[in-house]
Amino acid sequence: MTLTATRTAARTRWLQDNGVYVAVGVLLLFNALFTANFLTTGNFTTQLVQAAPVLIVALGMALVIGTEGVDLSVGAVMALAAAIIPLYLGAGPLVAITMALVAGVLAGVVNGVLVARVGIQPIVATLALLVGGRGLALVIADGQLVQLHDPAFLALGTGDVLGVPISVLVAGVLAVAVAALTNRTTFGRQLVAIGGNRKAATLAGLPVNRVLIGVYAICGVLAAVAGVLATSRLSAGDPADMGLLMELSAITAVVVGGTPLTGGRVRVLGTVFGVVLMQLVRATLIKHDLPDSIAQMIQAAIIIAAVYVARERR
Numbered sequence: 649m650t651l652t653a654t655r656t657a658a659r660t661r662w663l664q665d666n667g668v669y670v671a672v673g674v675l676l677l678f679n680a681l682f683t684a685n686f687l688t689t690g691n692f693t694t695q696l697v698q699a700a701p702v703l704i705v706a707l708g709m710a711l712v713i714g715t716e717g718v719d720l721s722v723g724a725v726m727a728l729a730a731a732i733i734p735l736y737l738g739a740g741p742l743v744a745i746t747m748a749l750v751a752g753v754l755a756g757v758v759n760g761v762l763v764a765r766v767g768i769q770p771i772v773a774t775l776a777l778l779v780g781g782r783g784l785a786l787v788i789a790d791g792q793l794v795q796l797h798d799p800a801f802l803a804l805g806t807g808d809v810l811g812v813p814i815s816v817l818v819a820g821v822l823a824v825a826v827a828a829l830t831n832r833t834t835f836g837r838q839l840v841a842i843g844g845n846r847k848a849a850t851l852a853g854l855p856v857n858r859v860l861i862g863v864y865a866i867c868g869v870l871a872a873v874a875g876v877l878a879t880s881r882l883s884a885g886d887p888a889d890m891g892l893l894m895e896l897s898a899i900t901a902v903v904v905g906g907t908p909l910t911g912g913r914v915r916v917l918g919t920v921f922g923v924v925l926m927q928l929v930r931a932t933l934i935k936h937d938l939p940d941s942i943a944q945m946i947q948a949a950i951i952i953a954a955v956y957v958a959r960e961r962r
Contacts, residue, residue: 668906699924705870706897706923707823719864721774721776721778723894724755730789749873752872756865759773760864804876805882823920839863875890902919902922903922903954
């Protein structure tokens with residue numbers, strides 16, 4: 649390998665590992681200098697609250713992508729959670745939240761079984777639940793938006809602990825938990841090994857099917873958690889709009905954060921910063937009176953750039 653090629657490879661590796669952090673730093677500096685009222689506690693709180701559900705979903709998506717898979721059903725699972733909560737809220741918030749989380753786990757297990765045991769491609773298996781799951785949510789809710797009035801449940805979306813919103817605390821705790829799962833446990837190492845080379849992992853005797861089903865179950869329950877928090881914040885169960893395009897936002901954050909679509913690696917901190925970056929991009933454009941369509945085009949450009957940088961190395 650020539651010296652030029654070596655330097656190019658080193659720059660590419662550096663961009664893959666650190667580009668998202670640099671981008672977040674540049675955006676923060678730009679907003680600090682040119683965006684009015686950006687450096688305020690209220691603004692930071694608003695941005696974090698808006699980013700929290702996306703981060704929770706993106707954490708599960710990062711695990712799935714780490715296995716060289718993808719889960720397109722996360723938005724539908726959020727809709728299922730939004731439809732189920734009003735049915736059980738009369739029995740108490742804990743019962744309603746538990747039932748929503750159980751639905752998320754079951755949805756994830758279905759995806760995992762289709763991928764691991766039936767052998768269906770992840771994009772096809774989860775696409776089926778993307779369509780069918782939201783349809784089921786609409787049937788459960790009878791196609792209606794249901795207003796919620798339970799103060800204990802609504803506190804999840806509006807309450808705080810020592811000034812930190814509950815949804816942000818939940819997202820932070822889950823980020824730490826997923827990082828520990830990935831880096832400190834046998835399950836995490838098996839997950840990465842399966843994503844790196846599934847056939848080799850099978851030949852090595854790893855419990856490939858069990859790990860894959862577990863990964864999709866975790867992704868499903870995290871999507872349900874995001875649905876619970878979003879429903880609480882909106883004070884309504886709205887399966888028609890809940891989680892729309894969330895799968896795209898989550899995949900974007902994961903890819904921008906440096907987790908390759910080819911699997912074999914999970915970057916939890918990069919995913920966190922990927923979510924922050926996309927939230928800052930949207931907020932910056934809105935604060936400077938640019939339409940949301942421009943934000944979507946910039947988001948698409950960021951995705952292309954991230955995928956280009958994260959190409960599988962030769």
